[in-house]
Amino acid sequence: MxxxxxxxxxxxxxxxxxxxCSGCGIGTSVNCFIRALMxxxxxxxxICVVSGIGCTGRVAGYLNLDSFHTTHGRAIPFAxxxxxxxxxxxxxxFSGDGDLVAIGGNHFIHAAQRNMDITVICxxxxxxxxxGGQYGPTTPIQxxxxxxxxxxxxMPFNLPKLAESAGAVYVARWTTYHVxxxxxxxxxxxxxxxxxxxxxxxxxxxxYGRKNQFRSGRDSMLWYKEHSVARNHPLTSDINLGFxxxxxxxxxxxxxxxxxxxxxxxxxxxxxEKIA
Amino acid sequence: MKYVTKLLKGNEAIGEGAILAGCxxxxxxxxxxxxxxxxxxxxxxxxxxxxxxxxxxxxAAINLVMGAxxxxxxxxxxxxxPGVSLMQEGISYMAGMEVPAVVVNVVRGGPGLGGIGPxxxxxxxxxKGGGHGDYFTLCLAPSTAQxxxxxxxxxxxxxxxxxxxxxxxxxxxxxxMAESVxxxxxxxxxxxxxxxxxDGCKGRPPRIVRSLFLDPAELEKxxxxxxxxYREICKKEVRFERFKTRxxxxxxxxxxxxxxxxxxxxxxxxxDGLKLGLLRPVTLYPFPEKEIRKTAExxxxxxxxxxxxxxxxxxxxxxxxxxxxVLFKGRTGGMVxxxxxxxxxxxxxxxxxxx
Numbered sequence: 001m002x003x004x005x006x007x008x009x010x011x012x013x014x015x016x017x018x019x020x021c022s023g024c025g026i027g028t029s030v031n032c033f034i035r036a037l038m039x040x041x042x043x044x045x046x047i048c049v050v051s052g053i054g055c056t057g058r059v060a061g062y063l064n065l066d067s068f069h070t071t072h073g074r075a076i077p078f079a080x081x082x083x084x085x086x087x088x089x090x091x092x093x094f095s096g097d098g099d100l101v102a103i104g105g106n107h108f109i110h111a112a113q114r115n116m117d118i119t120v121i122c123x124x125x126x127x128x129x130x131x132g133g134q135y136g137p138t139t140p141i142q143x144x145x146x147x148x149x150x151x152x153x154x155m156p157f158n159l160p161k162l163a164e165s166a167g168a169v170y171v172a173r174w175t176t177y178h179v180x181x182x183x184x185x186x187x188x189x190x191x192x193x194x195x196x197x198x199x200x201x202x203x204x205x206x207x208y209g210r211k212n213q214f215r216s217g218r219d220s221m222l223w224y225k226e227h228s229v230a231r232n233h234p235l236t237s238d239i240n241l242g243f244x245x246x247x248x249x250x251x252x253x254x255x256x257x258x259x260x261x262x263x264x265x266x267x268x269x270x271x272x273e274k275i276a
Numbered sequence: 277m278k279y280v281t282k283l284l285k286g287n288e289a290i291g292e293g294a295i296l297a298g299c300x301x302x303x304x305x306x307x308x309x310x311x312x313x314x315x316x317x318x319x320x321x322x323x324x325x326x327x328x329x330x331x332x333x334x335x336a337a338i339n340l341v342m343g344a345x346x347x348x349x350x351x352x353x354x355x356x357x358p359g360v361s362l363m364q365e366g367i368s369y370m371a372g373m374e375v376p377a378v379v380v381n382v383v384r385g386g387p388g389l390g391g392i393g394p395x396x397x398x399x400x401x402x403x404k405g406g407g408h409g410d411y412f413t414l415c416l417a418p419s420t421a422q423x424x425x426x427x428x429x430x431x432x433x434x435x436x437x438x439x440x441x442x443x444x445x446x447x448x449x450x451x452x453m454a455e456s457v458x459x460x461x462x463x464x465x466x467x468x469x470x471x472x473x474x475d476g477c478k479g480r481p482p483r484i485v486r487s488l489f490l491d492p493a494e495l496e497k498x499x500x501x502x503x504x505x506y507r508e509i510c511k512k513e514v515r516f517e518r519f520k521t522r523x524x525x526x527x528x529x530x531x532x533x534x535x536x537x538x539x540x541x542x543x544x545x546x547x548d549g550l551k552l553g554l555l556r557p558v559t560l561y562p563f564p565e566k567e568i569r570k571t572a573e574x575x576x577x578x579x580x581x582x583x584x585x586x587x588x589x590x591x592x593x594x595x596x597x598x599x600x601x602v603l604f605k606g607r608t609g610g611m612v613x614x615x616x617x618x619x620x621x622x623x624x625x626x627x628x629x630x631x
Contacts (some may be wrong), residue, residue, distance in 0.1 A: 053389070071358070071388075071389065072358070072389075073333060088391060098306075102305075102333065103305065103332060103333035103334075105332060128306045129309050130308075131306035132306070132315070134306040134311065134314065134315075134330060135330055138543040146311070146315045147318040147330050148318065148319075149319050150316060150475070177321075
């Protein structure tokens, strides 16, 4: 009998145990991601994973692929540089909400606007977990955090809407409960030419959960199971996330548009021919 | 003045000091090991009519501080090494515009992302300007939770008095440990007349707050003015502590966490009959050059003890010249020496001296 976990070839086992808390949703997200890679049967030497800083920022370090752990917020510009210098690579950015849309927000917007040919997977756990549970760009109004002791009062980002308006060609959202759909969306996103974005709604029982009545990973999973509504192609302006409200999940955007490299090759063609 | 004794983490003492000093605007971004500062401010600023914003990045934080300070408010941000590197652009602009603010750096090991253990490896950045251009930031180095509070209060006063950025250079150890702190109950911060702030030009000509001077002659003049200010700061604001240096043969020079450890080393050595002392700079800019020179003239050797690969030691050597040998003991990357380890280094000097 083969006792090896099928995911093992994709993990750096020498770096285990990982740092994630029990009940955390990042492990599930990584599991879905690896299975999506296996589905695609993509050669490992063609894949690069880039992460920023934070709990999800550790993903790159645990994957047995060429991976890069960037400065806080700069995973996307790094990935862009990587892709431009070697367009044959499949470049995936795997990071958290704070890293991607707070400190890295401008890069997120501009990579989508350029339709840069990369896949961005954002594990959204509604707080800065690694530093102790401070509020972030996605914390729902009313939710408590270590720097919103009286409850948050800032309108959070609606990430799929942000990605769509900035120019993303593929946008999906699932929770960590929806492992099959998540795996499928990750597969589709990686197959898509251009800027593809998958938001993973994930539980953080240690910090966000403890302060907001999701004390265990199981509490969150039950909530996701009972309060998720799947819709294909709703208006992204209708899918805001509230505090302990219904969660709209599904594939929201799937369109075709020339990528940055398509545009570049097209525009430079004449110039390059002249030089040649 | 009346005091109340509180058990506070070093980071919380900074928050407490800032609010006492009249800080009403705090902007910051999460980073370990300083998170207790924004957490403290988010909890306590609302009750005094203040405003807390968790910014989207350190770049945003320093620019929010710049704005609030340009409006005349007392503003602060805090971070740890990688975050403070991101703030350097804003700090240079504030130095150029002479906008006062307090920036706390709870230092962790570097370079790059480094680690989260305590370090003193940002000394150069904090004392030599840090960003681009001809400027200095005043730099205070606390070594106890009490000083985290006292020096934060002082930092706001100095910042307003000289219209400069004041850096509080702590480290992960000072930030995280709890000590009893005497908190003044009826402290009244001194008010400074701010005839340069942007508060609407009703009844006066409009003002401009800027760091752009395209005419080289004008920019040079501006730099002469800044330089004059730094000279005055160097003359008036030097602070340091002497600990059993009067009869000392060997004097340790250390600040912050290293100085705490060195105090224990001095006690150990004295118990053995060794004449050891400690000179602790409290201001790292301005640096207590004259005092170090005077000490060196009387001592047989100085040992500079730092949580870095040797940064302050360069300033000590410059101050000492050829007055006596200057030796160095350092650990880095978040590693902290024990008093015994430093004592061993001291004993080696003794042996060398006699041989």
